[in-house]
Protein backbone atom coordinates (compact mmCIF):
# COMPACT_ATOMS: atom_id res chain seq x y z
CA UNK A 433 0.00 0.00 0.00
CA UNK A 434 1.22 3.50 -0.79
CA UNK A 435 2.39 5.27 2.30
CA UNK A 436 0.26 8.34 2.77
CA UNK A 437 1.91 11.58 3.83
CA UNK A 438 1.02 12.12 7.50
CA UNK A 439 -0.93 15.18 8.60
CA UNK A 440 -0.69 16.75 12.04
CA UNK A 441 -3.10 19.62 12.53
CA UNK A 442 -3.31 22.06 15.44
CA UNK A 443 -6.85 23.23 16.15
CA UNK A 444 -6.47 26.08 18.58
CA UNK A 445 -10.22 26.66 18.91
CA UNK A 446 -10.78 29.99 20.79
CA UNK A 447 -7.26 30.03 22.22
CA UNK A 448 -3.80 31.29 21.35
CA UNK A 449 -2.14 34.62 20.72
CA UNK A 450 0.41 36.24 18.41
CA UNK A 451 3.02 35.33 20.97
CA UNK A 452 2.04 31.65 20.79
CA UNK A 453 2.09 31.80 16.97
CA UNK A 454 5.68 33.09 17.09
CA UNK A 455 6.74 30.47 19.59
CA UNK A 456 5.13 27.52 17.77
CA UNK A 457 6.34 28.52 14.31
CA UNK A 458 9.89 29.06 15.54
CA UNK A 459 9.93 25.61 17.11
CA UNK A 460 8.53 24.09 13.93
CA UNK A 461 11.32 25.81 12.00
CA UNK A 462 13.98 24.43 14.35
CA UNK A 463 12.58 20.90 14.25
CA UNK A 464 12.11 20.81 10.46
CA UNK A 465 8.94 18.68 10.81
CA UNK A 466 7.12 20.78 8.22
CA UNK A 467 9.52 19.51 5.57
CA UNK A 468 8.43 15.92 6.01
CA UNK A 469 4.75 15.92 6.81
CA UNK A 470 1.74 18.18 6.39
CA UNK A 471 1.81 20.40 9.47
CA UNK A 472 -1.40 22.41 9.71
CA UNK A 473 -2.22 25.33 11.99
CA UNK A 474 -5.81 26.41 12.54
CA UNK A 475 -5.85 29.46 14.82
CA UNK A 476 -8.76 31.82 15.54
CA UNK A 477 -9.70 33.94 12.52
CA UNK A 478 -8.15 37.13 13.90
CA UNK A 479 -4.76 35.43 13.59
CA UNK A 480 -5.06 34.13 10.02
CA UNK A 481 -3.18 36.99 8.34
CA UNK A 482 -0.61 37.13 11.10
CA UNK A 483 0.09 33.39 10.74
CA UNK A 484 0.17 33.64 6.95
CA UNK A 485 2.79 36.43 7.10
CA UNK A 486 4.86 34.56 9.67
CA UNK A 487 4.81 31.33 7.60
CA UNK A 488 6.15 33.26 4.60
CA UNK A 489 8.73 35.14 6.62
CA UNK A 490 10.12 31.95 8.17
CA UNK A 491 9.84 30.07 4.85
CA UNK A 492 7.83 27.28 6.44
CA UNK A 493 5.69 24.65 4.75
CA UNK A 494 3.00 25.01 7.40
CA UNK A 495 -0.56 24.95 6.03
CA UNK A 496 -2.96 27.55 7.41
CA UNK A 497 -6.50 26.25 7.95
CA UNK A 498 -9.70 28.09 8.82
CA UNK A 499 -11.60 26.71 11.81
CA UNK A 500 -14.91 27.43 10.12
CA UNK A 501 -16.41 29.37 7.22
CA UNK A 502 -19.92 30.48 6.38
CA UNK A 503 -21.49 28.55 3.51
CA UNK A 504 -22.60 31.77 1.75
CA UNK A 505 -20.47 34.15 -0.31
CA UNK A 506 -21.33 37.47 1.31
CA UNK A 507 -24.14 39.44 2.90
CA UNK A 508 -25.57 40.80 6.12
CA UNK A 509 -24.28 38.10 8.47
CA UNK A 510 -22.63 39.93 11.35
CA UNK A 511 -19.64 38.11 12.75
CA UNK A 512 -19.43 35.51 9.99
CA UNK A 513 -16.48 34.85 7.67
CA UNK A 514 -16.86 33.65 4.08
CA UNK A 515 -14.56 31.21 2.32
CA UNK A 516 -13.35 34.11 0.13
CA UNK A 517 -12.32 36.10 3.19
CA UNK A 518 -10.57 33.14 4.77
CA UNK A 519 -8.75 32.44 1.51
CA UNK A 520 -7.71 36.08 1.16
CA UNK A 521 -6.22 35.86 4.67
CA UNK A 522 -4.09 32.91 3.58
CA UNK A 523 -6.16 29.86 4.54
CA UNK A 524 -5.57 26.85 2.31
CA UNK A 525 -7.62 24.27 4.23
CA UNK A 526 -10.91 24.54 6.13
CA UNK A 527 -12.12 22.49 9.08
CA UNK A 528 -15.75 21.58 8.37
CA UNK A 529 -18.26 20.22 10.86
CA UNK A 530 -16.17 20.14 14.00
CA UNK A 531 -18.28 18.58 16.77
CA UNK A 532 -18.26 21.91 18.64
CA UNK A 533 -19.78 23.62 15.59
CA UNK A 534 -22.35 20.87 15.28
CA UNK A 535 -23.34 20.73 18.94
CA UNK A 536 -22.78 24.26 20.29
CA UNK A 537 -23.75 26.18 17.16
CA UNK A 538 -26.42 23.79 15.88
CA UNK A 539 -24.64 23.17 12.60
CA UNK A 540 -26.40 20.40 10.69
CA UNK A 541 -24.70 17.86 8.45
CA UNK A 542 -26.33 19.63 5.50
CA UNK A 543 -24.80 23.00 6.41
CA UNK A 544 -21.47 21.27 7.03
CA UNK A 545 -21.73 19.79 3.53
CA UNK A 546 -22.47 23.22 2.05
CA UNK A 547 -19.35 24.62 3.73
CA UNK A 548 -17.33 21.65 2.49
CA UNK A 549 -18.44 22.20 -1.11
CA UNK A 550 -17.93 25.97 -0.86
CA UNK A 551 -14.35 25.46 0.36
CA UNK A 552 -13.63 23.08 -2.53
CA UNK A 553 -15.15 25.45 -5.06
CA UNK A 554 -12.50 28.00 -4.06
CA UNK A 555 -9.68 25.47 -4.20
CA UNK A 556 -9.44 25.02 -0.45
CA UNK A 557 -9.16 21.56 1.05
CA UNK A 558 -11.90 20.62 3.53
CA UNK A 559 -11.12 18.66 6.67
CA UNK A 560 -14.39 16.91 7.40
CA UNK A 561 -14.87 16.11 11.08
CA UNK A 562 -17.09 13.16 11.89
CA UNK A 563 -17.82 11.44 15.16
CA UNK A 564 -20.45 10.04 17.45
CA UNK A 565 -21.75 11.22 20.83
CA UNK A 566 -21.30 9.24 24.04
CA UNK A 567 -24.89 8.04 23.78
CA UNK A 568 -24.49 6.90 20.16
CA UNK A 569 -21.24 5.20 21.13
CA UNK A 570 -22.87 3.31 23.98
CA UNK A 571 -25.83 2.32 21.82
CA UNK A 572 -23.58 0.91 19.10
CA UNK A 573 -24.59 3.59 16.61
CA UNK A 574 -21.09 4.79 15.72
CA UNK A 575 -21.01 3.41 12.20
CA UNK A 576 -24.51 4.54 11.28
CA UNK A 577 -23.72 8.04 12.55
CA UNK A 578 -20.50 8.27 10.55
CA UNK A 579 -22.18 6.86 7.46
CA UNK A 580 -24.89 9.52 7.64
CA UNK A 581 -22.34 12.30 8.10
CA UNK A 582 -20.26 11.20 5.11
CA UNK A 583 -23.29 10.46 2.94
CA UNK A 584 -24.52 14.04 3.30
CA UNK A 585 -21.32 15.18 1.59
CA UNK A 586 -21.85 12.65 -1.21
CA UNK A 587 -25.46 13.70 -1.71
CA UNK A 588 -24.55 17.34 -2.11
CA UNK A 589 -21.21 17.07 -3.86
CA UNK A 590 -21.21 13.69 -5.56
CA UNK A 591 -18.29 11.24 -5.57
CA UNK A 592 -15.85 13.91 -6.73
CA UNK A 593 -16.32 15.79 -3.47
CA UNK A 594 -14.74 12.99 -1.48
CA UNK A 595 -11.69 12.75 -3.76
CA UNK A 596 -9.90 15.80 -2.40
CA UNK A 597 -10.47 16.11 1.29
CA UNK A 598 -9.22 14.98 4.66
CA UNK A 599 -11.47 13.13 7.09
CA UNK A 600 -10.98 13.51 10.84
CA UNK A 601 -12.59 10.98 13.15
CA UNK A 602 -13.26 12.76 16.42
CA UNK A 603 -15.43 10.77 18.82
CA UNK A 604 -17.19 13.46 20.86
CA UNK A 605 -16.65 11.54 24.09
CA UNK A 606 -12.89 11.78 23.56
CA UNK A 607 -12.67 15.48 22.66
CA UNK A 608 -11.20 17.51 25.51
CA UNK A 609 -11.90 14.78 28.06
CA UNK A 610 -8.41 13.36 28.53
CA UNK A 611 -9.90 9.99 27.52
CA UNK A 612 -8.84 9.12 23.98
CA UNK A 613 -10.33 6.22 22.07
CA UNK A 614 -8.18 3.11 22.38
CA UNK A 615 -5.86 2.72 19.39
CA UNK A 616 -7.68 -0.54 18.57
CA UNK A 617 -11.08 1.11 18.48
CA UNK A 618 -9.77 4.09 16.53
CA UNK A 619 -8.19 1.74 13.98
CA UNK A 620 -11.45 -0.19 13.59
CA UNK A 621 -13.37 3.01 12.94
CA UNK A 622 -10.76 4.34 10.54
CA UNK A 623 -10.84 1.06 8.66
CA UNK A 624 -14.61 1.30 8.47
CA UNK A 625 -14.37 4.81 7.01
CA UNK A 626 -11.76 3.73 4.46
CA UNK A 627 -13.92 0.75 3.57
CA UNK A 628 -16.88 3.00 3.03
CA UNK A 629 -14.83 5.23 0.71
CA UNK A 630 -13.51 2.13 -1.04
CA UNK A 631 -17.01 0.99 -1.89
CA UNK A 632 -17.68 4.33 -3.60
CA UNK A 633 -14.31 5.21 -5.04
CA UNK A 634 -11.58 2.53 -4.64
CA UNK A 635 -8.66 4.67 -5.84
CA UNK A 636 -9.47 7.42 -3.33
CA UNK A 637 -9.65 4.93 -0.46
CA UNK A 638 -5.92 4.27 -0.75
CA UNK A 639 -4.92 7.91 -0.89
CA UNK A 640 -7.37 9.67 1.43
CA UNK A 641 -5.89 10.68 4.75
CA UNK A 642 -7.96 9.93 7.83
CA UNK A 643 -6.93 11.67 11.05
CA UNK A 644 -7.79 10.83 14.62
CA UNK A 645 -8.73 13.60 17.05
CA UNK A 646 -9.63 13.51 20.73
CA UNK A 647 -7.24 13.87 23.69
CA UNK A 648 -4.09 13.10 21.70
CA UNK A 649 -0.94 13.83 23.73
CA UNK A 650 2.76 12.96 23.33
CA UNK A 651 2.13 10.11 25.81
CA UNK A 652 -0.54 8.29 23.82
CA UNK A 653 0.32 9.30 20.27
CA UNK A 654 2.78 6.53 19.35
CA UNK A 655 0.32 3.67 19.68
CA UNK A 656 -2.29 5.72 17.83
CA UNK A 657 -0.05 6.61 14.90
CA UNK A 658 1.15 2.99 14.58
CA UNK A 659 -2.30 1.95 13.36
CA UNK A 660 -2.34 1.30 9.61
CA UNK A 661 -5.42 3.39 8.83
CA UNK A 662 -4.54 6.37 11.03
CA UNK A 663 -2.71 8.97 8.94
CA UNK A 664 -2.20 11.66 11.55
CA UNK A 665 -4.06 13.69 14.11
CA UNK A 666 -6.22 16.72 14.76
CA UNK A 667 -4.88 18.09 18.00
CA UNK A 668 -6.68 20.44 20.38
CA UNK A 669 -5.29 21.07 23.88
CA UNK A 670 -1.81 19.65 23.26
CA UNK A 671 -1.34 21.91 20.24
CA UNK A 672 -1.30 24.94 22.55
CA UNK A 673 2.00 23.76 24.03
CA UNK A 674 4.63 23.98 21.27
CA UNK A 675 6.89 21.30 22.78
CA UNK A 676 4.00 18.83 22.92
CA UNK A 677 2.85 19.63 19.39
CA UNK A 678 6.36 19.11 17.99
CA UNK A 679 6.60 15.75 19.79
CA UNK A 680 3.30 14.69 18.22
CA UNK A 681 4.61 15.75 14.79
CA UNK A 682 7.79 13.75 15.36
CA UNK A 683 5.72 10.71 16.34
CA UNK A 684 3.97 10.91 12.96
CA UNK A 685 7.35 10.58 11.27
CA UNK A 686 8.57 7.49 13.10
CA UNK A 687 5.38 5.45 13.38
Ligand SMILES: O=C(CO)COP(=O)(O)O
Nearest residue numbers: 443607608646647668669
Ligand atom coordinates in the same frame (compact mmCIF):
# COMPACT_ATOMS: atom_id res chain seq x y z
O1 LIG B 1 -11.32 18.75 19.04
C1 LIG B 1 -10.18 18.39 18.90
C2 LIG B 1 -9.41 18.81 17.73
O2 LIG B 1 -10.21 19.34 16.74
C3 LIG B 1 -9.50 17.57 19.92
O3 LIG B 1 -9.34 18.33 21.06
P1 LIG B 1 -8.44 17.74 22.26
O4 LIG B 1 -7.14 17.30 21.64
O5 LIG B 1 -8.28 18.91 23.20
O6 LIG B 1 -9.21 16.61 22.85
